[in-house]
Amino acid sequence: MRTGTLFDPIEQDLHTDEYKINMGPQHPATHGVLRLILTIDGEVIKNVEPDLGYIHRSIEKICERDNYRQIVHLTDRMDYLSSHINNEAVCLLIENALEIEVSDRVKVIRTILDELTRISSHLLWWGVMGMDVGALTTFMYGFREREMINDIFENTCGARLTMNYNVPGGLMWDIYSGFVRDTKAFLKHFKPKLKEYNDLLTDNIIFRKRTEGIGVLSKESAIAYGVTGPTMRGSGVSCDIRKLFPYSAYDRVEFEEIFMQGGDTFDRYLVRMKEMEQSIHIIEQLIDNIPEGETLEKTRAVIKLPKGEFYQRVETARGELGVYVISDGKKSPYRMKFRSPGFSNLSVINEIAVGHKIGDFVAIISTLDLVIPDIDR
Amino acid sequence: MGYFSDIIHGFKTLLTGMKVTGKYFFNARKEIITQQYPDNRDTLTFPERFRGRVDMPHNENNEHRCTGCQACEIACPNGSIEIIWDRVLNPETGKKKKAIEKHIYHLSMCTMCNLCIVACPTDAIVMTHEFELAAYDRSDLTFVLNKPGSKLMAGVEE
Numbered sequence: 001m002r003t004g005t006l007f008d009p010i011e012q013d014l015h016t017d018e019y020k021i022n023m024g025p026q027h028p029a030t031h032g033v034l035r036l037i038l039t040i041d042g043e044v045i046k047n048v049e050p051d052l053g054y055i056h057r058s059i060e061k062i063c064e065r066d067n068y069r070q071i072v073h074l075t076d077r078m079d080y081l082s083s084h085i086n087n088e089a090v091c092l093l094i095e096n097a098l099e100i101e102v103s104d105r106v107k108v109i110r111t112i113l114d115e116l117t118r119i120s121s122h123l124l125w126w127g128v129m130g131m132d133v134g135a136l137t138t139f140m141y142g143f144r145e146r147e148m149i150n151d152i153f154e155n156t157c158g159a160r161l162t163m164n165y166n167v168p169g170g171l172m173w174d175i176y177s178g179f180v181r182d183t184k185a186f187l188k189h190f191k192p193k194l195k196e197y198n199d200l201l202t203d204n205i206i207f208r209k210r211t212e213g214i215g216v217l218s219k220e221s222a223i224a225y226g227v228t229g230p231t232m233r234g235s236g237v238s239c240d241i242r243k244l245f246p247y248s249a250y251d252r253v254e255f256e257e258i259f260m261q262g263g264d265t266f267d268r269y270l271v272r273m274k275e276m277e278q279s280i281h282i283i284e285q286l287i288d289n290i291p292e293g294e295t296l297e298k299t300r301a302v303i304k305l306p307k308g309e310f311y312q313r314v315e316t317a318r319g320e321l322g323v324y325v326i327s328d329g330k331k332s333p334y335r336m337k338f339r340s341p342g343f344s345n346l347s348v349i350n351e352i353a354v355g356h357k358i359g360d361f362v363a364i365i366s367t368l369d370l371v372i373p374d375i376d377r
Numbered sequence: 378m379g380y381f382s383d384i385i386h387g388f389k390t391l392l393t394g395m396k397v398t399g400k401y402f403f404n405a406r407k408e409i410i411t412q413q414y415p416d417n418r419d420t421l422t423f424p425e426r427f428r429g430r431v432d433m434p435h436n437e438n439n440e441h442r443c444t445g446c447q448a449c450e451i452a453c454p455n456g457s458i459e460i461i462w463d464r465v466l467n468p469e470t471g472k473k474k475k476a477i478e479k480h481i482y483h484l485s486m487c488t489m490c491n492l493c494i495v496a497c498p499t500d501a502i503v504m505t506h507e508f509e510l511a512a513y514d515r516s517d518l519t520f521v522l523n524k525p526g527s528k529l530m531a532g533v534e535e
Contacts, residue, residue: 066454200394
């Protein structure tokens with residue numbers, strides 16, 4: 001027993017220091033090649049600094065070289081899990097700029113595929129989320145259901161991930177003959193699975209302990225950092241582009257915008273789980289009455305946008321994707337800018353991760369649902 | 378009391394999860410989506426629209442449908458297609474006409490976006506179902522799509 005001294009010799013010898021470790025670029029828990037420089041004190045995170053640029057491909061610069069038809073396929077390579085929605089953003093921009101009105105058939109097919117894309121993206125996220133917090137089973141289950149969606153995509157447009165199904169003025173082809181049947185079969189198969197997922201992971205005590213109260217993102221900082229998508233709705237802010245600025249067939253379907261008030265990791269998790277239910281609901285409203293009509297409006301061989309600035313936003317599985325084009329009337333854009341949801345969502349990481357342990361940090365990145373090619377472009 | 382009820386609740390949630398995994402453990406044959414890939418090569422089925430390597434179909438007389446209009450070359454975002462063409466004298470009409478010498482396809486640059494197929498006015502090129510495209514040498518990734526000695530199919534140009 002040492003008493004009566006303010007100076008503790010043991011404390012002085014064994015005092016802890018802050019030090020830096022690299023998380024990534026090739027760390028399995030970072031969902032891609034993202035490098036995070038963590039300043040940690042023992043296990044506690046003091047500062048997070050994302051270091052981007054590892055897979056920068058200068059897609060925006062390539063867009064200035066390519067013509068408007070060719071730009072569409074590049075957006076597949078940004079957020080590869082929402083490739084159909086990315087394609088749609090560029091196509092909608094071109095259609096709006098040229099004042100082309102696509103038929104109802106195109107709008108409905110696009111919306112159905114958007115929602116299938118969203119479910120497929122959320123399924124992959126769910127699987128990986130479980131894996132990040134130590135439950136490998138979810139990864140297998142999530143990919144199992146995702147396979148059915150991928151098969152529908154493959155039958156529709158010949159590719160499973162980089163779809164390139166939207167073209168300016170409509171769709172590359174009509175849907176294949178079994179599309180409605182396959183989509184219905186998927187919905188029938190998928191609905192009971194959601195309950196299984198909740199039994200398996202959502203209600204799991206270990207998972208709950210690891211996510212509740214972790215990484216709380218307040219309403220104010222969510223707005224300040226420009227966070228969008230499920231990440232922001234987990235903090236209780238309305239930001240669904242499908243509701244606020246409806247495009248395609250979203251103005252004729254009924255669905256709920258999911259909110260949670262807490263803003264912690266578990267709330268962001270719940271938003272995505274409930275969004276899958278809403279996506280099913282949207283597809284169910286549309287799948288039985290796909291209207292007849294042209295699938296491709298006539299456009300000129302070389303598309304030239306009128307002079308000016310154009311902006312189009314869509315809701316991808318991760319948040320708001322904005323496409324901004326400055327056109328000087330030539331066949332390629334003068335400047336193209338993508339406002340990717342991943343980049344803004346990543347920027348909030350320092351705000352919500354500081355003070356947590358490294359193990360929790362993995363859960364936090366996981367619910368931000370980062371896709372690195374989307375951040376780096 | 379809260380301490381013990383927490384423990385019981387915790388076990389309950391774990392067992393609910395185990396029930397789900399147990400169901401699949403005992404019905405392991407159900408819902409298998411994986412394929413024994415290299416072994417099932419002969420029985421693989423492809424969707425009709427599958428996007429593999431680009432190819433130019435020839436008929437039995439070694440004739441293709443490519444007029445050398447270069448629409449695919451212009452449509453390609455990556456410069457994967459290169460067409461070497463020349464004006465060839467048609468012995469029947471006595472006029473010089475555009476004809477392809479070589480339709481070169483660089484697989485190494487191709488992203489399978491399908492824009493060339495859509496652009497082709499005569500349906501001369503198609504996406505095959507070929508997907509095992511790895512090669513040991515980069516030069517193996519460049520193809521000349523028109524076969525040697527092939528010529529334009531009659532009736533395509535009109």
